[in-house]
Amino acid sequence: MTDAVDPPAERLLHDLGITEPGEIDVEVIACAVGAVVRYRRLGVGDARIVGLGDRAIITVDNRASRVRQRFSVAHELGHWHHHRGRRLICHGAADQQVGVAGCEREADGYAADLLMPRFMLEPLVAGVPMSFDLVYQTAAAFGVSAMAAALRLADVHPAAFALVVEEADGRRWFRRSASLNPRWFVRSAASGVSVTADRYGLSRANATFAAPAQRWFLGQGAKDAQAFQTIDVMVCGRAIHLIVVA
Ligand SMILES: [Zn+2]
Numbered sequence: 001m002t003d004a005v006d007p008p009a010e011r012l013l014h015d016l017g018i019t020e021p022g023e024i025d026v027e028v029i030a031c032a033v034g035a036v037v038r039y040r041r042l043g044v045g046d047a048r049i050v051g052l053g054d055r056a057i058i059t060v061d062n063r064a065s066r067v068r069q070r071f072s073v074a075h076e077l078g079h080w081h082h083h084r085g086r087r088l089i090c091h092g093a094a095d096q097q098v099g100v101a102g103c104e105r106e107a108d109g110y111a112a113d114l115l116m117p118r119f120m121l122e123p124l125v126a127g128v129p130m131s132f133d134l135v136y137q138t139a140a141a142f143g144v145s146a147m148a149a150a151l152r153l154a155d156v157h158p159a160a161f162a163l164v165v166e167e168a169d170g171r172r173w174f175r176r177s178a179s180l181n182p183r184w185f186v187r188s189a190a191s192g193v194s195v196t197a198d199r200y201g202l203s204r205a206n207a208t209f210a211a212p213a214q215r216w217f218l219g220q221g222a223k224d225a226q227a228f229q230t231i232d233v234m235v236c237g238r239a240i241h242l243i244v245v246a
Helices: 008-015 026-032 066-082 102-115 118-125 132-142 146-156
Strands: 035-040 047-052 055-061 161-166 172-176 208-212 226-233 239-245
Touching (some): 026 066, 026 102, 118 132, 118 146
Antiparallel strands (some): 047 055
């Protein structure tokens, strides 16, 4: 537990007496805050919410994977908590994709807090080195996608690391962990190395290489530091680099 005030999603879990990852049933939680969840085919996006007064209906695409549906429900509950009464068009959960702004980011943050609350995740990662094994263990334990788990670990895990994600269309973005030196910049592409999912291929996924930290980071001290990099290609098709500072 941190000393910080619990975020609203974690307060809700406490209020409902939910203490284990397996108890985070998004339909039951939705019901507790006045929202009903329905599953049907949606033309646009993964989910939407329509609210009237203190009641709401969340509709989720019935073709999405179960982990995506859970994240979508949690995301819409984020809108229900933060943006009730406001007119907004939600294009569905972004699975915590970096780059979404404002209301969508707030809803994604709420979803991460609800599905992977700090008070459950922190004890699980305590003393466990950051790795893709941990990402997949977290994803399995909390019923979320590996990408959502990786990004949440960047908030919660005490190690200094960065995640650099390559989208299928070639775009790159990164997420830094809370304890990465705030004065270090993350290079979105490793210096002097052209790395793509295709070049690495699945056969080399999850192999860890030692590398000078400055290959991935710019800033005072990066020149003398060592890092360990691992690449993984996730089910969603995105290649993700994990660069842990030694
Ligand atoms: Zn939304």
